[in-house]
Amino acid sequence: MAKTPRRRPGRMIPSLLRSLFRRPATTRYPFVKWEMPDRFRARPVVHTENCIGCKMCVRNCPSGAIQIEDMGEKMFQATIDLGRCLYCGQCAFVCPKKTIELTKDFELAAFDRASLVVVYHAKPKPVEEPAASAQPKAAEPQAPAA
Amino acid sequence: MPDKEKIVRVPIGPQHPALKEPESFMVDLQGEKISSIALRLGYNHRGIEKGCEERTYVQDVYLIERVCGICSHSHSTAFVQAVEEIAGLDVPPRAKYIRTLIGELERVHSHLLWLGVAGHEIGFDTLLMYTWRDRELVMDLLAELTGNRVHYAMNVIGGVKRDVPQEQFARITSVVDALEERTKYYVELAMTEETLAQRLSGVGYLSKEDAERFGAVGPTARASGVDRDTRRDDPYAAYGELEFQVVTDTRCDVFGRAVVRLGELMQTYSMIRQVLKKMPDGPTSVRAPLKIPTGEAVSRYEAPRGEDVHYVRGNGTDKPERAKVRAPTLANLQSVAKMLENGYLADLPIVVAAIDPCFSCTDRMVAVRGTSESKTMNWEELVQYGVRWYRERGIDLSNVKMRGEVTA
Amino acid sequence: MTAGTAVLHILVFPGFLFLAVLGLAGEFVDRKLYARFQNRVGPPWFQPLADFVKLLGKENVVPEEADRPIFKLAPVFALAAVLAAFLYIPLWGPKSLLPFDGDLIVVLYLLLIPTVTFFLGGWTSSSVFATLGALRAITQVFAYEIPLFVALLAPALLANTWSISGIVHYYSAHPALWPVNLIGLCVAMVTLLGKLERVPFDIPEAETEIVAGSFTEYSGRRLAFFRLAVDCEAIVAVSLVAAIFLPFGLGLAPWAGVLLYLAKVLFLLAVLALLRTLFARLRIDQMIAFCWKVMAPIAFLQILINLVVRELI
Known part of the structure; x- marks a missing residue:
């Protein structure tokens, strides 16, 4: 048995009494909103105007949460089932056009499974340079090619 | 209580407040002392x-x-x-x-x-x-x-x-x-x-x-x-x-x-x-x-x-x-x-927790071939088996929609 | 006292309703302080009441194997005993509602009844966890009850009366003497943790070992009444301690007396809350050893001191 300093019960009294006068560490969450950091991975948002229909995201998605449909005229509609989504961000990682972006909106609970299926309707390509809508991520490495 | 030499069998798990994950510890107690313990895995095997x-x-x-x-x-x-x-x-x-x-x-x-x-x-x-x-x-x-x-x-x-x-x-x-x-x-x-x-x-x-x-x-x-x-x-x-x-x-x-x-x-x-x-x-x-x-x-x-x-x-x-x-x-x-040998029941939660267990990570299933009890079922059969099991106990689940029926 | 006022006293003030409100408020104070000691926000003021109402609306399950009458009656007995004990304790005046010589002993035994009902309720519900909890509860009684009794009897020895009202009266007359009992107060507060089954002596309902102990099979209304009984027991016990060990300021105006009484109860509840925040739960063998080897000698030391003081006066 290694030598230990003198023990006595009730060692926590000072910090307990200090806690009494400190602001609580917990918050009344649903009433007080909680903000997640900017790079948090929650609700995926698809900027369909940039989509080129390569379906890398569909092939890579671990849970089959994404569907891309060709609506003609080089327009694509994306459907994401938030109930299946793992929020891993692999789709955003592999997308060559940075069409998919994960936002920090994490309050996704719903009473109905159907309402978790989000459809991003096809949009025509913007006339001007589309680079502005893509959110550049810090030091994004190149995506593995097919 | 069973009369066998004043031994009480206490089921710690698969559902128990001490365990955050399903696992079964069958503990035989003699007073507050543990006389033997049987461990069972496999409640959360996820494949x-x-x-x-x-x-x-x-x-x-x-x-x-x-x-x-x-x-x-x-x-x-x-x-x-x-x-x-x-x-x-x-x-x-x-x-x-x-x-x-x-x-x-x-x-x-x-x-x-x-x-x-x-x-x-x-x-x-x-x-x-x-x-x-x-x-x-x-x-x-x-x-x-x-x-x-x-x-x-x-x-x-x-x-x-x-x-x-x-x-x-x-x-x-x-x-x-x-x-x-x-x-x-x-x-x-x-x-x-x-x-x-x-x-x-x-x-x-x-x-x-x-x-x-x-x-x-x-x-x-x-x-x-x-x-x-x-x-x-x-x-x-x-x-x-x-x-x-x-x-x-x-x-x-x-x-x-x-x-x-x-x-x-x-x-x-x-x-x-x-x-x-x-x-x-x-x-x-x-x-x-x-x-x-x-x-x-x-x-x-x-x-x-x-x-x-x-x-x-x-x-x-x-x-x-x-x-x-x-x-x-x-x-x-x-x-x-x-x-846990010769330990107290009161020490069981902390001893189990002391290895920092992660039961679901470790869970695995062992099927011994050739024994009469093991049987492979597909989803349909499993649903039927479940409905039958509950009906024998007086609960009718045949009207409840199961996942298999919806997606099939 | 006419029958009408007696019923009013027993049911409303300072009887059942008053005690129940105080009990729920006491639970809130305890939980809130417990949370604040732990740096948490804690429950809102109505949480104990909300829990109570919620439990009233829940399904009442009686195990098939249970001894039905005892199982059903145990919570009622617990609450009734606590309520009866409350009537013998002087709260803010120097006299209780129904004082008689020897009511201290009666109150101590009435306060033992809840623990006995925990035992009976747990034992008769015939679940392993409840049985173990019941056994632990009754084992624990023999450990904490002796130092608690001795600590509470020491002031009575000095006052030379077995009536709580008499004790209060004596110390009001001799205000310099109540600090003599401070050691007894400490013993009483620590052993109360055992009586109220709180950490470090919450062994009979140690959640991580035996689920909820005696209460494992209780649900709905009966659980609600058991919990109310425990809440009220805390108030009664704390009031008893306040009456015997802190018997000052009893000659004040009624409103000031009530405030002082509430302040005393609040203080003692805060001490209990702090004590239960402070420790890890002991094992039953450690608990018994602690009560017999540490608490009981200290309590007897208090008796010795009081005997000496009595001889000196």
Whole structure:
């Protein structure tokens, strides 16, 4: 048995009494909103105007949460089932056009499974340079090619 | 009560407040003393290994990450390392450092979580609340760095997905400083609080010989004086370039396990500082092929709970032929029965918790062929069996819509 | 006292309704302080009441194997005993509602009844966890009850009366003497943790070992009444301690007396809350050893001191 300093019960009294006068560490969450950091991975948002229909995201998605449909005229509609989504961000990682972006909106609970299926309707390509809508991520490495 | 020599059989689990996951400990009690214990696994078998064989390597990384909700980075790193070895990929050094950084931050949150759970198991809820409050610091930091509190999804085959930019180093350092301060307090508390020592000292004794015989790993083994740590013995990621000590203890009891974990926390803080200082510049990932060549690899990783072993066999396609996970809890579970010998019922929760068990990670199913009871059922048959089972007990479920009927 | 006022006293003030409100408020104070000691926000003020109402609306399950009458009656007996004990304790005046010589002993035994009902309720519900909890509860009684009794009897020895009202009266007349009993106060507060089954002596309902102990099989209304009984027991016990060990300021105006009484109760509840925040739960063998080897000698020391003081006066 290694030598230990003198023990006595009730060692926590000072910090307990200090806690009494400190602001609580917990918050009344649903009433007080909680903000997640900017790079948090929650609700995926698809900027369909940039989509080129390569379906890398569909092939890579671990849970089959994404569907891309060709609506003609080089327009694509994306459907994401938030109930299946793992929020891993692999789709955003592999997308060559940075069409998919994960936002920090994490309050996704719903009473109905159907309402978790989000459809991003096809949009025509913007006339001007589309680079502005893509959110550049810090030091994004190149995506593995097919 | 059964009359057999005044023995009471107490079912601890599969549903029990002491266990956060389903596992069964059938305890035979003589008064308050444990006379024998029977352990049963398999309540939460999820078929992840089989699932891996049916998904691509890219998807497997995320599936493997979900083996454990606490050491998720450990599992995904171990898996990714195995795949990279088969594919012969040269992972850039910066990626290795980032993996090490996340892995060590994960160890911080896991050990603090353990300390709180240990406090809860012996009725010291204040310790639970305090450690979990402090753990929020590292959880928030991980959310900032990786984008999630638990499933970091940092690993991809060939590197990491996200860089940790220089601007965040100051934030990491400040969190590590704050946590180091708190950990020192817990070390002092563990050493001087009488009731804590009363409940932890001499409880769950596991001698060095037994620890080696039962193949204990991680802090459980190190608290019994077994000087073994994969980070030092078989360095992976950036551990070969870091300086640290392997914390061991000779107390061989639950108190020793707490001391080892607290000591490891202090080592971890110094390692994180070294990682930040030494992190090289460069790319964070290399391009990985979708199809991994034929070959096999074993990867070892020192998870917070002990050595995590992954085995992967590739067959030239984009899906592994076999993936095998040996979670650290499986190695430690055998020693629990030994630790509980001649123990008290009151000590059972803390002794079980002292190995930092992760039952769902470790769960596996054994089917013995040729016995009359084992039978394979498909989903339809299972639904029919369930309906029949309940009807025999007077509950009619035949009108309830089952998943199989909807999707079929 | 006419029958009408007696019923009013027993049911409303200072009887059942008053005690129940005080009990729920006491639970809130305890939980809130417990949370604040732990740096948490804690429950809102109506949480104990909300829990009570919620439990009233829940399904009442009686195990098939249980001894039905005892199982059903146990919570009622617990509450009734606590309520009866409350009537003999002087709260803010120097006299209780129904004082008689020897009511201290009666109150102590009435306060033992809840523990006995926990035992009976747990034992008859024939679940392993409840049985173990019941056994632990009754084992624990023999450990904490002796120091608690001795600590509470010491002031009576000095006052030379077995009536709580008499004790209060005596110390009001000799205000310099009540600090003599401070050691007894400490013993009483620590052993009360055992009586109220709180950490570090919450062994009979140790959640991580035996689920909820005696209460494992209780649900709905019966659980609600058991919990109310425990809440009220805390108030009664604390009032008893306040009356015997802190018998000052009893000659004040009624409103000031009530405030002082509430302040005393609040203080003692806060001490109890702090004590239960502070420790890890002991094992039953450690608990018994602690009560017999540490608490009982200290309590007897108090007796010795009081005997000496009595001789000196």
